[in-house]
Amino acid sequence: MPFLLNGKPQEVHPGERLIDAINRSGIGIPQVCYHPQLGAIQTCDTCMVEADGKLVRACATMTAEGLRVETGSSRAQAAQREAFDHLLGNHLLYCTVCDNNNGNCTIHNTTRLLALEHQDTPFRTKPYEVDSTNPFYRYDPQQCILCGRCVEACQNLQVNETLSIHWEDPHPRVLWDGGAPIGESSCVSCGHCVTVCPCNALMEKSMLGQAGYFTALPNQALTGMIDIVKGVEPEIGYGSILRLSEAEATMRESQIKRTKTVCTYCGVGCSFEIWTRDRHILKVEPTDGPANGVSTCIKGKFGWDYVNSSDRLTRPLIREGQKFREATWDEALSLVARRFSEIKAAHGPDALAFISSSKCTNEESYLMQKLARAVIGTNNMDNCSRYCQAPATIGLFRTVGYGGDSGSISDIEQASLVVIVGSNTAESHPVLATRVKRSHKLRGQKLIVSDLREHEMARRADVFLHPRPGTDLIWLSAVARYIFDNGLARRAFIDRWVGNEDEYRKSLEPFTLEMASERCGLSQETIVKVATMIAEADSVCILWAMGVTQHVMGSDTSTAISNLLLATGNYMRPGTGAYPLRGHNNVQGASDHGAMPNYLPGYQKVDDPAIRARFEKAWKVTLPAKPGLDNHLMIDAIHDGRLKSMYVFGEEMSLVDSNAGYVAAALEKLDFFVMQEIFFSETCRFADVILPASPSLEKEGTFTSTERRIQRLYQVMEPLGDSRPDWRILVDLANRLGAEWTYKHPSEIYEEIASLTPLMAGVTYERLENFKSLQWPVAPDGSDQPLLYTEQFKTPDGRAQFFPLAWTEPTNQPDKEYDLHLNNGRLLEHFHEGNLTYRTEGIREKVPCTFVEVSPELASARGIETGTWVRLSSRFGDVKAQALITDRVTGNELYMPMNSSLEPVNALTSSCTDKVTHTPAYKETSVRLTVLDQKGESPLPRSNQRFGHPTPQRGVEVERKWARSDYHPPGNGLVQIKAPLAAPAGQER
Ligand code: SF4
Ligand code: SF4
Ligand code: SF4
Ligand code: FES
Numbered sequence: 001m002p003f004l005l006n007g008k009p010q011e012v013h014p015g016e017r018l019i020d021a022i023n024r025s026g027i028g029i030p031q032v033c034y035h036p037q038l039g040a041i042q043t044c045d046t047c048m049v050e051a052d053g054k055l056v057r058a059c060a061t062m063t064a065e066g067l068r069v070e071t072g073s074s075r076a077q078a079a080q081r082e083a084f085d086h087l088l089g090n091h092l093l094y095c096t097v098c099d100n101n102n103g104n105c106t107i108h109n110t111t112r113l114l115a116l117e118h119q120d121t122p123f124r125t126k127p128y129e130v131d132s133t134n135p136f137y138r139y140d141p142q143q144c145i146l147c148g149r150c151v152e153a154c155q156n157l158q159v160n161e162t163l164s165i166h167w168e169d170p171h172p173r174v175l176w177d178g179g180a181p182i183g184e185s186s187c188v189s190c191g192h193c194v195t196v197c198p199c200n201a202l203m204e205k206s207m208l209g210q211a212g213y214f215t216a217l218p219n220q221a222l223t224g225m226i227d228i229v230k231g232v233e234p235e236i237g238y239g240s241i242l243r244l245s246e247a248e249a250t251m252r253e254s255q256i257k258r259t260k261t262v263c264t265y266c267g268v269g270c271s272f273e274i275w276t277r278d279r280h281i282l283k284v285e286p287t288d289g290p291a292n293g294v295s296t297c298i299k300g301k302f303g304w305d306y307v308n309s310s311d312r313l314t315r316p317l318i319r320e321g322q323k324f325r326e327a328t329w330d331e332a333l334s335l336v337a338r339r340f341s342e343i344k345a346a347h348g349p350d351a352l353a354f355i356s357s358s359k360c361t362n363e364e365s366y367l368m369q370k371l372a373r374a375v376i377g378t379n380n381m382d383n384c385s386r387y388c389q390a391p392a393t394i395g396l397f398r399t400v401g402y403g404g405d406s407g408s409i410s411d412i413e414q415a416s417l418v419v420i421v422g423s424n425t426a427e428s429h430p431v432l433a434t435r436v437k438r439s440h441k442l443r444g445q446k447l448i449v450s451d452l453r454e455h456e457m458a459r460r461a462d463v464f465l466h467p468r469p470g471t472d473l474i475w476l477s478a479v480a481r482y483i484f485d486n487g488l489a490r491r492a493f494i495d496r497w498v499g500n501e502d503e504y505r506k507s508l509e510p511f512t513l514e515m516a517s518e519r520c521g522l523s524q525e526t527i528v529k530v531a532t533m534i535a536e537a538d539s540v541c542i543l544w545a546m547g548v549t550q551h552v553m554g555s556d557t558s559t560a561i562s563n564l565l566l567a568t569g570n571y572m573r574p575g576t577g578a579y580p581l582r583g584h585n586n587v588q589g590a591s592d593h594g595a596m597p598n599y600l601p602g603y604q605k606v607d608d609p610a611i612r613a614r615f616e617k618a619w620k621v622t623l624p625a626k627p628g629l630d631n632h633l634m635i636d637a638i639h640d641g642r643l644k645s646m647y648v649f650g651e652e653m654s655l656v657d658s659n660a661g662y663v664a665a666a667l668e669k670l671d672f673f674v675m676q677e678i679f680f681s682e683t684c685r686f687a688d689v690i691l692p693a694s695p696s697l698e699k700e701g702t703f704t705s706t707e708r709r710i711q712r713l714y715q716v717m718e719p720l721g722d723s724r725p726d727w728r729i730l731v732d733l734a735n736r737l738g739a740e741w742t743y744k745h746p747s748e749i750y751e752e753i754a755s756l757t758p759l760m761a762g763v764t765y766e767r768l769e770n771f772k773s774l775q776w777p778v779a780p781d782g783s784d785q786p787l788l789y790t791e792q793f794k795t796p797d798g799r800a801q802f803f804p805l806a807w808t809e810p811t812n813q814p815d816k817e818y819d820l821h822l823n824n825g826r827l828l829e830h831f832h833e834g835n836l837t838y839r840t841e842g843i844r845e846k847v848p849c850t851f852v853e854v855s856p857e858l859a860s861a862r863g864i865e866t867g868t869w870v871r872l873s874s875r876f877g878d879v880k881a882q883a884l885i886t887d888r889v890t891g892n893e894l895y896m897p898m899n900s901s902l903e904p905v906n907a908l909t910s911s912c913t914d915k916v917t918h919t920p921a922y923k924e925t926s927v928r929l930t931v932l933d934q935k936g937e938s939p940l941p942r943s944n945q946r947f948g949h950p951t952p953q954r955g956v957e958v959e960r961k962w963a964r965s966d967y968h969p970p971g972n973g974l975v976q977i978k979a980p981l982a983a984p985a986g987q988e989r
Contacts, residue, residue: 003067012063019047019058022071029071030080030110032087033147034059035196037293038157042958043148045083045970046110049076055971079971081114086970087145089121091199093238094226095245097214098200099207102256103249106198107145108242117237126171133183133943135842136302137194137204141173144201148956150174150193157295158192159437161952167960174201178951186948188828189842190430191301195286195294204283204302211256211275211282213248256282259716260770262703263300264359264696265831267582268292268409268431269705270300271771274697274716279308290773291409291709297430298829298846299837306695306839307717312678313692314721324690329722329732332689336647337736339672339688340376343645349377349624353634353643356383356595357650358584360693360726361701362710363749365586366601367730367741368649369594372628374619375739379597379606379628380643383590384651385582386631387658390917391549392580393591395558398803399566401794403603404588404708406577407541408775408786413439415575417446417537421472421561422547422923426456427828429545429581429706433457436543446537448530450475451547452823453853453888453895463530466890467520469821470551470810470924476560477805478516479531480567481508488535490569497799498566504802511807519807534568539575546583546825550922552811554914559803566800572789582706589704592760592776593753598627602757618756631657632911632918638666649676649693649726654683655833655901658909658920661877676729681835682901692723699725701746702768707786708775710760712768810924811912814892818874818926820858822908823895830899837899850900851884851939858892859885862931869934872896872927877907880932882939894927 002009005025013021019034030046040059047058050070058071070076087107095101095108128141146165151174154163162185164175176185194202209216214225229241255277263270272286284301286294306312316332317324327335343351354372356365365383372381385393393403400406412418413435425433433456439445440460449461450472458464467475483489484505494501513524520527534540542565548557562578570576582588594601604611612623629637635657637643646667657663667673667686675687678695696703697716704710719725727749731741743749747765754763762778774784792798814821829847830837837843852872854864864870866885871878872894881896881903889895896905912921940946961967 001065003063003065003069005069006071012065016063017059018049018051018061018063018069021063022049022058022069027071028113029058030084030113031059032084032106032110032145032198033149035149038149038152038196041148041152041956043146043956043961044087046080046087048079048083048971055079075971081116082970084110084114084116085119085121087147088119089124090145091143092123092226092230093241094229095242096229096248097212097217097222097225098245099203099209099211099215100200101212101245101249102252105200108245111238112242115239117239118234126173128171128173131182132205133181134187134189135183135205135845136189137191137202138208139174139182140201140203143199144174145199146172146174147198148958149196149198150202151956153192153196153294155953156438156442156955158188158190158434159441160186160188160190161950162186162948163193164951164953165956167957167964175951177949180948183943184948186945186950188945189298189302189846191284191296191298192294195296195301206280207282210277210280212252257716258285259714261697261713261716262585262711263296264585265299265303265836266429267585267587267706268429269585269703269707269709269711270296270431271711272296272300274304276716279717281307288771290711290771291705291707292431295431295434298843299831303831303837303840303843304697305841306678306836307697308720309679309839311680312720312723313680313690314723315692316722317690319688329724332691333732333736336674336689336733340645340647340737343672344376347644350380350628351642351644352376352378353380353629353637353646355631355646355648355651355653356381356590357726358384358587358590359650359696360586361696361699361713361746362586362589362593362704362753363701363746364649364726364730365590365593365595366749366753367727367734369601370619371730371734373600373623374621375734375737377624379624379626380634381595381597381628382631382634383587383595384584384631384656385587385591386917386919387656388546388549388583388919389580389587390919391554391914392544392558394555394916395562396578396580398559398801399562400571400578400789400800402788403591404776404788405579405706406571406788407574407579408707408709409435411575411577411787412436412541412543412579415439415445415539415541417448417533417540419448419450419534419540419542420457421450421476421542421544423543423545423581424451424453424455424457424825425543425545425581428583428826430828432581432706446533448533452893454890455888463526463533465522465526465530467522469823469893470553471520472548473553473557473560473805473807474511474516475520475522475527475530476557476564477508477511477807478513478527479534480560480564481511482513482528482531483535483567484508488531489567493569494567497572497793498802499799500802500804503804504563507804507806534564539573540565540568540570541575541577541579543579543581545581547923549580549914549919551924552912552914552921553808554919554921555916556805560805563802563805566802571793571800574787577788579706585705586703588706588708589702589710592704597630601753602759604757615756618752630918632913632920635663635666638669644671645673646670647674647676648683652681652683652833652835654686655904655906656898658906658922659876659911660904660906660909662911676726678723679835691729692721693729694719694723694725698723699727699746701727702750704776709773710763710768710776710778711773712765712770811921812875812910812924812926814926818928819892820927820929821893822872822874822905822925822927823889823893823923824898824905824909824925825895827897827899830897832898833901833904834899835901845941846944847899847940849939850881850897850903850905852881853886853889853895854883855889855891855893856885856887857890859883862929864931865935866938867936869932869936871930871932872908873930874908874910874925874927876910879903879905879907882936884939894929
């Protein structure tokens with residue numbers, strides 16, 4: 001039976017809120033605090049309707065069969081108006097001169113919807129100043145209507161738990177850490193609160209004075225204009241004032257451009273609109289990104305200043321001795337083409353090598369590998385997944401078949417247990433981490449974390465394991481053995497879907513609880529507890545990253561994870577699976593599109609004659625049959641004199657490859673080195689020619705995120721100066737080398753990719769329009785697979801395979817001389833070495849330099865304080881940095897983030913690699929620490945969020961507002977639906 005909405009029958013969608021059903025029907029009702037991604041907050045009371053004759057909040061009421069709903073009855077309307085009038089007591093309507101007058105202000109639009117001419121509740125100022133202490137946004141308490149959207153977003157979506165409203169205060173306002181200045185609070189500048197604020201109380205600083213025709217006026221003039229507007233309001237009413245502001249908002253449309261793009265930092269794949277006025281970035285506005293909804297982190301929301309940085313490369317550069325001189329494109333490209341041809345003629349095509357960028361688009365990686373293979377004739381082609389994710393891919397190839405996450409972020413969100421191994425998810429994949437934090441906080445999801453550091457996810461975990469460095473494979477295998485030995489394995493799943501059990505179980509024999517406990521330094525009880533939790537959970541997702549892969553056993557440990565998931569039947573269902581978290585925005589796509597030495601696009605083997613024949617026919621060339629060098633072998637080949645020339649784009653190879661000194665020495669030896677970059681990076685120092693490229697905002701194309709999600713990015717602005725999109729440069733160069741490439745737009749490149757790559761057969765630009773996306777594999781009819789393995793595994797017989805494993809000792813273990821273990825990784829604020837993020841002043845202000853985390857016990861033993869300078873020396877090099885004393889690390893384990901070009905942590909790391917993939921064992925590094933006679937301030941300023949004190953609570957806690965003596969529900973006879981304090985995500989509260 002339907003329900004009746006203003007007398008008309010409407011379909012009941014189970015679990016649908018009344019407000020969503022009303023919105024779906026197109027009937028407009030006020031709804032100031034409601035946001036579909038936040039749920040019902042119930043603070044504004046403006047959504048009052050009559051349901052079966054009772055006055056209720058539409059946001060807090062569910063549809064039900066037979067329900068009779070009236071949205072426009074006089075009782076409902078009076079209540080709506082009364083509630084909104086109360087809100088206006090907290091907000092001065094000066095729309096025409098407001099930065100937020102862009103057509104989407106909820107307060108403005110509600111005033112218009114209710115045809116409000118005058119307000120009964122007078123505006124009351126509050127005894128607070130504007131807080132501008134965060135570098136990216138400001139809070140104006142005078143304009144804050146106390147809707148609590150920001151609090152809900154911070155507490156329960158971002159789950160940073162910084163914001164609250166002190167409802168008992170005579171003048172409630174939003175508080176950071178219970179009352180600290182924003183700039184000294186735990187705020188991580190993710191921007192959620194600013195994005196969801198329905199008015200101008202929270203605004204991006206980049207918007208202030210920039211968006212409107214009158215908003216740049218000096219304060220005094222602005223105040224004067226506001227006074228004039230308020231002065232005439234009693235006479236002319238809001239209707240006329242709003243018409244004026246709407247005219248101004250319409251005028252803004254001609255100068256504000258809103259362009260959809262995809263974040264260029266990590267692999268989560270957040271998408272959003274970028275608002276620009278000429279080249280000025282007004283703001284990043286996430287709305288309904290398929291991966292992120294309204295979520296972002298500090299980098300995606302505020303880290304874009306690099307695009308307009310004055311030190312962008314804008315002209316080609318050619319080396320002359322120790323200097324570079326500017327050149328024309330014609331001269332630079334001719335030189336590159338000539339030298340590549342000469343080197344190929346003299347030494348053969350395998351004397352050249354190519355490295356594609358995980359920051360650039362799929363189309364650009366495709367062209368780079370096509371240039372290497374079809375134009376030069378070599379498979380010496382790689383990308384930076386070699387530095388991080390290649391072992392995870394091998395682990396999945398060995399067991400289940402596809403080298404990608406087996407589900408989506410939504411699967412991680414709905415799992416009953418999430419296990420995180422070797423991933424600082426809250427800092428490296430911030431938005432993905434919010435989904436785990438949210439489910440853990442609100443839905444009872446369980447969390448197990450294994451890591452050397454007690455980072456945020458570890459602190460939140462139900463069980464935190466701190467195994468000895470390099471021993472994850474042991475405890476994972478011991479857990480698997482315990483599960484088999486105690487009859488906890490999912491027998492029916494294994495019998496139907498998994499092969500090679502006997503051999504695998506035999507390989508598990510050494511992994512007893514005793515052995516694992518001794519080797520890993522974990523108690524047997526802990527291992528049993530973890531095993532029991534995994535075995536008993538309804539659905540398990542395991543997430544891992546570089547703490548697993550950057551070891552000599554990276555591939556084997558990744559395999560152990562997949563084995564464990566198979567043993568417990570945690571594949572082939574929603575809420576289950578393997579999630580190797582991809583680091584760069586397009587590291588998944590670079591590999592998917594053939595930037596690898598052994599695979600053509602779509603993981604089609606270069607040594608398979610039938611596959612090669614298909615590409616040869618399409619490209620009209622003969623292709624090299626032997627797999628080429630990966631980027632680790634390339635460095636050895638330069639030292640050996642076999643490799644003479646390299647072409648690298650968008651990759652800071654000299655800093656991010658391990659054993660940086662050895663890499664730099666190799667790059668110096670090259671006969672001819674071409675770099676394509678947006679800045680003069682450290683690696684550019686070794687180049688002979690530097691080609692100026694365009695970042696993502698200046699071009700079109702597609703990126704593929706960690707969940708195999710392919711998304712389009714649109715051009716936001718023209719390339720700066722003479723810089724060019726990488727794909728254009730590649731086309732020009734290929735044609736100078738004799739190719740006849742005719743691509744005029746990246747969509748044409750993708751047509752070719754789809755025609756040659758079964759994995760992407762159905763990908764078209766039309767199917768990716770705006771915020772649409774596809775998760776590979778994509779069938780020719782365009783159907784995609786958010787959850788892999790619904791019908792079978794990607795193996796010849798459709799069954800998964802257990803893969804037997806053994807353990808070997810990690811390399812570079814601490815000894816007498818190098819007595820400390822050094823771990824390294826990312827920071828929330830900076831991306832890798834910081835080439836992009838240091839160019840955002842606010843980020844630099846929050847994290848100005850690198851540092852070494854030292855445990856309190858080591859600090860006390862060595863007389864180190866926060867700010868003390870220390871030298872770290874390994875068997876491979878030295879760096880100098882200031883110490884930061886923190887209990888995130890313990891004992892003799894140090895941690896150094898990778899955010900420095902001057903003192904790069906990779907000066908200390910070795911050339912040892914994972915046996916299978918040659919991924920460097922970055923995480924197996926031992927150092928000696930020398931305390932220097934030099935002390936400074938803390939390397940992290942007081943304004944860094946790590947010094948803040950969050951105030952966790954269960955959301956906005958509206959009951960405390962309702963308990964105020966001055967709170968009166970609007971209308972007569974409101975039926976109060978008490979909000980449960982814990983709100984299941986996406987469910988009724
Ligand atoms: S962490 Fe900061 S920016 Fe993010 S929602 Fe909370 S207060 Fe806002
Ligand atoms: S600052 Fe927060 S409480 Fe105030 S209006 Fe904005 S979202 Fe609502
Ligand atoms: S989580 Fe990753 S993709 Fe999302 S905004 Fe942050 S850096 Fe960008
Ligand atoms: S929209 Fe605010 S109470 Fe329903």
